[in-house]
Amino acid sequence: MWRGALVFAPAGALTFTFFINLCATIFQCGCQSLWGGAAEHCNIHIADSRHCPWCSYGSNGYLLALGLILAPQAMIAFWPSKWSWKRRGAMALAAFPAAGAVVAVAYGIVSGYWA
Numbered sequence: 659m660w661r662g663a664l665v666f667a668p669a670g671a672l673t674f675t676f677f678i679n680l681c682a683t684i685f686q687c688g689c690q691s692l693w694g695g696a697a698e699h700c701n702i703h704i705a706d707s708r709h710c711p712w713c714s715y716g717s718n719g720y721l722l723a724l725g726l727i728l729a730p731q732a733m734i735a736f737w738p739s740k741w742s743w744k745r746r747g748a749m750a751l752a753a754f755p756a757a758g759a760v761v762a763v764a765y766g767i768v769s770g771y772w773a
Contacts, residue, residue, distance in 0.1 A: 659736075661743055666735035669750035670728055673758075677724055680755065681712050684762040685771065689713070711765035723765060727757045 678696055682689040687710035688699040702713045712723050731750045739746070766772050 661746075662736035665743055665746045665750055666732055669731045669735065669747065669754065672751065673727055673731060673754045674724070676754075677727070677758070680758045680762070681710065684759065685710050685712070685766070687713065708771055709769075711769040711771050712762070714769065715765075719765075723761050726761045727754060730757045 675692065678689050679691055681687065687701045689697050689710065690699060697710075697713050700710050700713045701707050702709045712720050715722075730753045734750045734753055735746055741749070
């Protein structure tokens with residue numbers, strides 16, 4: 659259990675910290691890093707424009723997307739396996755952009771963001 663927590667904590671912290679940067683990269687919505695204004699410049703604040711899928715669903719939609727990205731990281735960190743902690747850590751870190759891309763594409767399709 660402790661090993662899983664020691665793997666998940668940094669991976670989850672990285673995801674939480676850079677989640678909005680991934681949003682900005684994929685949706686080109688104007689979001690910035692947490693220390694640079696976050697969603698202050700997101701296109702959700704511009705009337706008559708397409709709106710960022712992660713931001714447009716409010717806090718619940720944003721947190722759902724974050725949770726859907728953190729879930730595979732937690733599974734990698736805590737699932738019983740003979741993987742070393744280094745391999746688990748690398749896989750948990752790699753799950754952030756991989757799961758993030760899948761979640762973003764799903765949100766983008768459901769919201770019609772790219773239509």
